[in-house]
Amino acid sequence: MIYVSPVNSPTFILGKIIPYGAIAYLEMLLILTVGTLWFHIPFQGSLLLLLATSLLYVLVTVGIGVFVSTITRTQLAAMLLSLLITLMPSFLFSGFLFPIASMPYMFQLYTYFFPARYFNDISRDIFLKGLGLEYLWGNVALLLVYTLILFALASLRFKKKVA
Amino acid sequence: MTRMLACIRKEYLQFSRDWMLLLLIFFLYTAEIIMCTYALSFEVRNLHLAVYDQERTQLSQKLVERFTATEYFGKVFLVDGPREIDALLDAGRADLGLVIPPNFSDQVGKGRAAEVQLILSGVNSNTANAARGYAGAIFAGFSHELMVQSLQQRGIRAKLPEVEPRMLIWYNPELKFRYFMVISMIVLAGFMVGVINTAASLVREKETGTIEQLMVTPLRRHEIVLAKLMPTLSIGLVLLFPSLLIARWFGVPMEGSITLFFLASAVTLIASMGIGIFVSTFARNLQQALLVSFFVLFPVMFLSGTIVPVESMPQFLQYLSLLSPVRYYMEISLGIFLKGVGWDILWPKFAMLFLFGTILFFWSLVRLRRRMYG
Numbered sequence: 001m002i003y004v005s006p007v008n009s010p011t012f013i014l015g016k017i018i019p020y021g022a023i024a025y026l027e028m029l030l031i032l033t034v035g036t037l038w039f040h041i042p043f044q045g046s047l048l049l050l051l052a053t054s055l056l057y058v059l060v061t062v063g064i065g066v067f068v069s070t071i072t073r074t075q076l077a078a079m080l081l082s083l084l085i086t087l088m089p090s091f092l093f094s095g096f097l098f099p100i101a102s103m104p105y106m107f108q109l110y111t112y113f114f115p116a117r118y119f120n121d122i123s124r125d126i127f128l129k130g131l132g133l134e135y136l137w138g139n140v141a142l143l144l145v146y147t148l149i150l151f152a153l154a155s156l157r158f159k160k161k162v163a
Numbered sequence: 164m165t166r167m168l169a170c171i172r173k174e175y176l177q178f179s180r181d182w183m184l185l186l187l188i189f190f191l192y193t194a195e196i197i198m199c200t201y202a203l204s205f206e207v208r209n210l211h212l213a214v215y216d217q218e219r220t221q222l223s224q225k226l227v228e229r230f231t232a233t234e235y236f237g238k239v240f241l242v243d244g245p246r247e248i249d250a251l252l253d254a255g256r257a258d259l260g261l262v263i264p265p266n267f268s269d270q271v272g273k274g275r276a277a278e279v280q281l282i283l284s285g286v287n288s289n290t291a292n293a294a295r296g297y298a299g300a301i302f303a304g305f306s307h308e309l310m311v312q313s314l315q316q317r318g319i320r321a322k323l324p325e326v327e328p329r330m331l332i333w334y335n336p337e338l339k340f341r342y343f344m345v346i347s348m349i350v351l352a353g354f355m356v357g358v359i360n361t362a363a364s365l366v367r368e369k370e371t372g373t374i375e376q377l378m379v380t381p382l383r384r385h386e387i388v389l390a391k392l393m394p395t396l397s398i399g400l401v402l403l404f405p406s407l408l409i410a411r412w413f414g415v416p417m418e419g420s421i422t423l424f425f426l427a428s429a430v431t432l433i434a435s436m437g438i439g440i441f442v443s444t445f446a447r448n449l450q451q452a453l454l455v456s457f458f459v460l461f462p463v464m465f466l467s468g469t470i471v472p473v474e475s476m477p478q479f480l481q482y483l484s485l486l487s488p489v490r491y492y493m494e495i496s497l498g499i500f501l502k503g504v505g506w507d508i509l510w511p512k513f514a515m516l517f518l519f520g521t522i523l524f525f526w527s528l529v530r531l532r533r534r535m536y537g
Contacts, residue, residue, distance in 0.1 A: 072183060076363045076449060077181060077183040079359065080188070080191075080359065081187060083457075084191060084195065092199060098202075098205060099205075101211075102204055102205075104201065104202060107198075124287075125253075128285075129286065131253055135254055
């Protein structure tokens with residue numbers, strides 16, 4: 001039904017993303033509040049910068065979801081795939097639990113596939129070190145490129161399905 | 164019985180048709196285990212050190228060499244000012260900074276405490292703690308050497324008293340984190356497949372409306388559900404074989420009884436399928452099922468001791484972890500693989516696992532009957 005509607009594919013994908021993105025962003029704000037008020041995690045850096053970069057991060061994560069949905073046929077497979085290629089590695093290969101520096105070199109490169117790695121660095125740098133964009137631009141740029149590629153791929157795959 | 168068999172056959176057929184799903188489950192039991200075991204460890208290695216050596220004498224060089232000689236320190240940046248250390252720490256290119264003052268050798272020569280400054284990046288407290296430990300040992304060794312030297316220079320050849328621990332490490336003599344990792348990945352794979360696949364297969368039937376068609380057949384309700392569980396149970400057990408081969412490949416010892424391990428795996432799978440059924444009673448569609456699964460999976464996973472040691476949790480969470488079937492499964496597996504202990508020691512854990520498994524399973528079944536078939 002969506003295929004026959006006059007909505008073009010980028011618009012359609014954007015429409016899918018915005019509500020989920022908004023929810024994810026709200027959750028982020030909630031965690032930020034709990035982290036600072038309850039756990040008393042020192043906040044050294046710029047709140048504005050953190051809010052801006054997390055918006056970008058939320059976009060990436062939702063983008064991955066859309067992209068996964070364009071490759072798998074059944075919803076169950078999409079579920080497991082998203083578990084395997086996003087959730088698990090975001091926990092394990094982002095530096096969140098295990099230090100990246102201790103990984104074999106190949107796997108250090110592998111960590112760059114997961115946007116959580118960039119945001120893990122960014123948020124720690126802003127939160128604990130109070131760094132500004134002059135230090136973070138590398139990771140931020142990578143996140144931005146990641147987002148753009150994902151959206152391009154998702155729109156492209158979606159078009160192919162229509163054809 | 165024949166109608167039950169037919170129903171089971173239908174479930175296997177349906178399961179085997181989704182090859183993508185099969186592939187993903189296989190991946191979880193094999194490639195995922197290999198990757199994680201190969202790549203992940205809490206061991207801290209390859210630390211980057213920024214050195215601001217204000218003296219640049221033989222002695223200060225020697226101290227720096229002490230760091231680089233170990234496998235724990237990788238890159239060393241030699242810098243010309245304290246600001247450069249700040250910059251390297253800020254950029255995350257260095258994990259710790261060492262400042263050697265200009266009067267270092269002088270102080271050592273006079274037999275005074277020569278102060279050096281060590282700056283640690285505490286962004287990851289685990290890494291910082293390890294780095295502190297390594298650095299502490301290096302400084303102690305270096306001081307000891309200086310002390311012996313200075314005594315010798317004064318013509319004192321007396322032996323210094325020392326306490327030398329003779330350590331014996333049981334169960335994992337080389338302290339390989341890999342052993343632990345392989346086992347915890349196998350444990351988690353079974354748990355995740357058990358929960359997600361069960362929840363999904365039940366909800367799918369609900370979502371497509373085919374549950375009504377099944378209901379009007381002469382099949383009993385429990386027969387429908389039990390048939391649904393068969394593929395998950397069998398794939399969960401069959402895929403343990405490749406996982407065990409991988410464990411062998413990583414050199415994990417298998418000291419105990421394989422039969423006992425399979426028994427524990429089967430009970431845990433049933434417990435996780437119970438959680439899966441429980442999840443399915445909350446979800447109306449697959450999307451909800453997935454989210455509710457994650458909601459349940461993560462606490463159980465983190466409280467199980469597979470990733471974060473139970474001992475380092477707050478007391479309250481330690482008690483809570485006693486409710487997690489995965490915790491017992493993990494302890495049993497570690498016991499069987501590494502310690503080679505048998506039924507006589509593991510039976511209380513088996514009893515708990517069995518107890519929680521059956522309670523979870525039947526409680527979920529009761530809930531399912533009420534919610535789904537009302």
